[in-house]
Amino acid sequence: MSLSRRRFLELACPLAGGAAAGWLLLRRFRGSGGAIASDPRSGGVPRLPRLEASKRAMMDGSVTEAMHYEELSGGRVRCKLCFRECIIGEGGRGFCENRENRQGKLYTLVFNRPCALQIDPIEKEPLYHFLPATTIFCVSTASCNYRCRFCQNWHLSYSGPEDVSAYDLTAADIVQYAKRNGCPTISHTYAEPTVHYEYLLAVAREARKEGLRFIYHTNLGIRPEPLEEILPLVSALSIDLKGFHQDYYGRMCNANLATVLENLKIVRRSGTHFELVNLVLPTQNDDPGQVEEMCTWIRDNLGADTPLHFSRFHPTHRFRELPATPIKTLERCCDIAQEAGLSFVSIGNVPGHRANSTYCPDCGKRLIHREHFAVLENRVKEGSCPDCGRKLPGVWS
Amino acid sequence: MGARWRVSAGLAVGGACAVSGQIILLRELLVAFHGNELSLGVILAGWLFWAAAGSWLIGARADRFRHPVSVLTLVLTLASLLLPATVLASVCLKKAIGASSVETLGFFEFVPAVLVLLAPLCLVLGSLFAIGARILDDLAPARNEVSRAYLLESAGAGAGGLVVSMVMLPLLEPLRLSFALGAVLLLVSFLLAGEVPARHLRAAARAFLVVLIVAFAVGAVSPRADALRRRIQWQGLDLLEAGNSLLGNLAAVDLHGEVSLYENGLLVATSGYRFHAEELVHLGMVQHPDPGSVLLIGGGLGGALHEILKYPVEHCDYVELDPQLIAMGRRHMPPQELAPLDDGRVAVHCVDGRYFVKNAPRKYDVVMLDLPGPRSAQLNRFYSLEFFEEVRRILRDDGVLVFEISSSEVYPAAEQRLLLASLRRTAGLAFPRVATLPGDMCYFVLSTGGASLTEAGAILERLSVAGIETQYVRETMLPFRLTPWRAAQLEQALQEKEQQARINRDFQPLGYLYDLAQWSAQFRGPLRRWVGKVIEARRWWAYVIPLVLFLVLAAVRYAGEGRAAGAGTRGIPSEGRRLAVGAAVGVTGISEIVFQVTVMVGFQVMYGHLFYRLGVMVAAFMAGLAVGSFWLWRRVEMSPARAWRGFLQVHVAILLYPLVLPLLFRCNLPSWLFMFLPAVSGILGGLEFPLAVRLWQRSGRGVGRAAGALYAIDSFGACVGAAIVGPFLIPLLGLVGICWWTALLNGCTLVLLLLPSRQPGRPARP
Structure with missing residues (x-):
């Protein structure tokens, strides 16, 4: 078949144009951290940019001015986001390394820059009194304001923003991903969300606008003002109460217990649903006296209906050589909490254990039959026990 | 007994105690630290650094002592006091820096702690040789007493090291042993x-x-001191038993009724805790339609055998290196936990896993590795291309190899991705199919046959068909773990590192460098970035280092000769030549470490880790040192010119040896012959050192000063070698590359030695 010159040009030009456009797109994708291969609306897994591209994008100036800080003399600033209140000189960064002083102004380096995105069951959070058997769209950025020596997510929490390959996703993108993947809730979790507060707030606002629930898992080492600002946008909180002695908080987490306790009272006053998680490290924070003290404080200050999870520790991070928490230790903690008068005490990370399920504190009947992350039966009716009508704390619909 | 014999005894016993103390403390500190090559390098480098400092600061002043024998007495007494004190302090190390007893320390916590801990003992031990050499020289000035001193110390070290590691450590606890020493x-x-x-x-x-001897004798026989040491070491845990086997430190602890076993400070198994065992076994066993013959390397005490025997297997070989670990498990774990060990289908083999695979008696359907990842050169042998090929040879059709590597189910760090990508590339060269299952432990399924099961539904279905009951690997967990989202992310992460990740080979064990990188990412601090830079660096950088060093030393040499112009004309070696001799001794210190590590690693990958044979290799090195120095000691009348020629000849031999070594690796030497290779480097070291002292001495300085300074340089060279060769250079350059590197280093030194004097008319030849 002979091909006329005109026909050849008609065919070749679009082909060449397409190839050039493809090449340019490919270059853009390779060269910048901003582009993602898959569209959030498609619901597919976003493509991670390369670490180098990720770093470059951050240094190029695509940063956002931080909230909650005050300018001091000599170009220094005081970050007023978390309990540390870092004073940061020009060019310096706070303890979390996510917030940088550039010419007397504080910038967040992780706005729109999540690096971990997952879809998990809500039971994994753990939130047992929040839309059981639904999924959450999980988001995390780099770094943390604690330095827990037993951190399961050290890959994130011990990394600075340069150490991770981050996506470039706006709050609207996150909401689209959650929707397309059938998640009714967005959760900021894994590493501490406080250190990407501006992004947290943006996603919370967007989620509310789009009719999704918003929760986050926190160590609550935040200052009262930003906490009170975000609470109205939050449907529930999963809060780590790592121990009940300042010695433990200081030595094991480089953190401050008093802040957490004061913030717990604020959360309680706000009426936001929250559940407490106590990771039991054998030989470290499993002293019965300490557990009793903690449970009594919870009962007196937060109410007996506060759900409390005793989670089994699995060897990890700097405690890779510490055995997993013995079941008996967890059962003892559970008994202490129940004796202290707490109504909803559970044991996590022990599949098949009786205390993995939720029971009615009044009639003792099993309300939610749970095994590990799966809900095998849910008998809760309109937030109450179907047998005795006992009202249950939480978000059920 | 004459003074000469007493001093000789002091040197030999001092050498023996120094090496014994090193072995004891190395074991104790490896329990405290993470058992990777860097920690080993840090401990050895710390030891050698302080030994060098002791030799330089105290030994090099030996000539000024008015009563050197009194000083030697004092040094030996101090060493005897410091040895048990340091052993006891080593277990207090974590407490002193505010860490818990089973906590892993970060690099920047560990290094200062180790340096402070080792300083007093090693400073004292480091001075021993120079003081002894000076006294012997005083007593018989006409004889070649430096060789004798070197011979005595080496022979003492060799004999002491062997006796302590092979015989005494398994019998006596560390503190009692240090009291005995x-x-x-x-x-x-x-x-x-x-x-x-x-x-x-x-x-x-x-x-x-006499009072001290009685007190130490009581300490050596009384178990109280060690009971105290153990209480501190395992604080917070109810210790059931602790002790040393030939292969390492073992312990059993009770925690609220659950018994855990430790080997060298690493958690091996906990009774009733089957999380990892279930994952490994079931994710592995379901890959084969009918697994009849199974090989399990490690992990049998952690419940893996229990899980394997849930399947209708005909035979299961279980390989565990240390029989004492199994014996300790039998003594303390609940009987039902270890019941599978007595099952008729299970055969227990207490032998090195690599050795077993090379000599496997049968073929298998499923081979499973339950080992801690490629942390060290020894463990890396189970993740190399050659190992995967060896396993493939013992697999039947449709056979699978399964192993796990630490990862993260939410976000694997960049360093973890690199290790995972390297292992995937490596495995892909040996097996037609390689599948990875995401999670906090990333499971690798290497199969020779059909496609692997990677989806939760398919795995659960096969478990259900086989009627297997499980606690963790079931429908309430697996679908949330093996989500398509996670699988896609892991695939992306691995693809990202595919280009950068290199193949992990026996002779280029990059796996443990990648593992070191991922370990360093767990801690804040610059180590993570340093290790990252080392990995990213181009290899030719390593070869530039010897050349730069040579240029600097050549410049210094000429500058030195300029200051001492004419010195060579009076038959005294010039300052410049002395510098070259010193540099040669330092380079030999590095080279000896290279030879030792290279031959040990080479032996382990070629013939398997056989503890007694490694002991023979250490003994062969020490015997070589003794033979070399003995040969020189017999040549009392050696002229200075002959000494110079001899020194050059020895250095040429040290240059040639690393060129020959790679050929020896390739020509499949019988293992018994390979075991004696360390003797060659021993002989070279034994010959070179006394000659160097002789050449330095001619400058008019005393024996003590020359011996002290050169011993310090030798130890410092070895210190540098210990810090960089094992952890970094061997994985980067490979065993052959490190040999070329050493040859280049020695070549530069030889040129430095042979450089003509600054004034052509005045030859510096002595």
Whole structure:
């Protein structure tokens, strides 16, 4: 078949144009951290940019001015986001390394820059009194304001923003991903969300606008003002109460217990649903006296209906050589909490254990039959026990 | 007994105690630290650094001591006191820096702690050789006493090291052993105290030493001190038993009724805790339609055998290196936990896993590795291309190899991705199909046959068909773990590192460098970035280092000759030549470490880790040192010119040896012959050192100063070698590359030695 010159040009030009456009797109994708291969609306897994591209994008100036800080003399600033209140000189960064002083102004380096995105069951959070058997769209950025020596997510929490390959996703993108993947809730979790507060707030606002629930898992080492600002946008909180002695908080987490306790009272006053998680490290924070003290404080200050999870520790991070928490230790903690008068005490990370399920504190009947992350039966009716009508704390619909 | 014999005994016993102390403390500190090549390098480098400092600061002043025998007595007594004190302090190390007893320390916590801990003992031990050499030289100035001193110290070190590691460590606990060693040192001090000039001082010293000897003897027989040490070491845990086997430190602890076993400070198994065992076994066993014959390497005490026997297997070989670990498990774990060990289908083999695979008696359907990842050169042998090929040869059709590597189910760090990508590339060269299952442990399924099961639904279905009951690997967990989202992310992460990740080979064990990188990412601090830079660096950088070093030393040499112009004309080696001799000794210190590590690693990958044979290799090295120095010692009348020629010849041999070594790796030497290779490097070291002292001595300086300074340089060279060769250079350059590198280093030094003098008319030849 002979091909006329005109026909050849008609065919070749679009082909060449397409190839050039493809090449340019490919270059853009390779060269910048901003582009993602898959569209959030498609619901597919976003493509991670390369670490180098990720770093470059951050240094190029695509940063956002931080909230909650005050300018001091000599170009220094005081970050007023978390309990540390870092004073940061020009060019310096706070303890979390996510917030940088550039010419007397504080910038967040992780706005729109999540690096971990997952879809998990809500039971994994753990939130047992929040839309059981639904999924959450999980988001995390780099770094943390604690330095827990037993951190399961050290890959994130011990990394600075340069150490991770981050996506470039706006709050609207996150909401689209959650929707397309059938998640009714967005959760900021894994590493501490406080250190990407501006992004947290943006996603919370967007989620509310789009009719999704918003929760986050926190160590609550935040200052009262930003906490009170975000609470109205939050449907529930999963809060780590790592121990009940300042010695433990200081030595094991480089953190401050008093802040957490004061913030717990604020959360309680706000009426936001929250559940407490106590990771039991054998030989470290499993002293019965300490557990009793903690449970009594919870009962007196937060109410007996506060759900409390005793989670089994699995060897990890700097405690890779510490055995997993013995079941008996967890059962003892559970008994202490129940004796202290707490109504909803559970044991996590022990599949098949009786205390993995939720029971009615009044009639003792099993309300939610749970095994590990799966809900095998849910008998809760309109937030109450179907047998005795006992009202249950939480978000059920 | 004459003074000469007493001093000789002091040197030999001092050498023996130094090496024994090193072995004891190395074991104790490896329990405290993470058992990777860097920690080993840090401990050895710390030891050698302080030994060098001791030799330089104290030993090099030996010529000024008015009563050197008294000083030697004092040094030996101090060493005897410091040895148990350091062993006890080593277990307090974590507490002192505010860490818990089973916590892993970060690099920047561990290094200062180790340096402070080792300083007093090693400073004292480091000075021993120079003081001894000076005394021997005083007693018989016409004889070649430096060789004798070197011979005695080496022979003592070799014999002491062998006896302690092979015989005494499994029998005596560390503190009791250090008291016993201290008592021997004190006995020698007592003998030497007879030479103390002032009578009243002599009597007082002897009385004091008798009291100490009695106290140490009590310490050596009493179990109380070690009970205290163990309480501190395992604080917070109810210790059931602790002890040393031939292969390492073992312990069993009770935690609220659950028994855990430790090997060298690493958690091996916990009774009733089957999380990892279930994952490994079931994710592995379901890959084969009918697994009849199974090989499990490690992990049998952690419940894996229980899980394997849930399937209708015909035979299961279980390989565990240390029989003492199984014995300890039998003593303390609930009987039902270890019942599978007595099952008729299970055969237990207490042998190195690599050795077993090379000599496997049958073929298998499923091979499973339950080992801690490629942390060290020894463990890396189970993740290399050659190992995967060996396993493939013992697999039947449709056979699978399964192993796990630490990862993260939410976000694997960049360093973890690199290791995972490297292993995937490596496995892909040996197996047609490689599947990875995401999670906090990333499971690798290497199969020779059909496609692997990677989806939760398919795995659960096969478990259901086989009627297997599980606690963790079931429908309530697996679908949330093996989500398509996670699988896609892991695939992306691995693809990202595919280009950068290199193949992990036996002779280029990059796996443990990648593992070191991922370990360093767990801690804040610059180590993570340093290791990252080392990995990213181009290899030719390593070869530039010897050249730069040569240029600097050549410049310094000429500058030195300029200051001492004409010195060579009077038959005295010029300052420049002395510098070159010193540099040669330092380079030999590095080279000896290279030879030792290369041959040990080479032997382990070629023939398997056989503890007794490794002991023979250490003994062969020490014997080589002794033979070399003995040969020189017999040549009392060696002229200075002959010494110079001899020194050059030895250095040429040290240059040629690393060029020959790679050929020896390739020509499949019988293992018994390979075991004696360390003797060659021993002989070279034994010959070179006394010659170097002789060449330095001619400058008019005393024996003590020359011996002290050169011993310091030798130790410092070895210190540098220990810090960089094992952890970084061997994985980067490979075993052959490191040999070329060493040859280049020695070539540069030889040129430095042979550089003509600055004034052509005045040859510096002595």
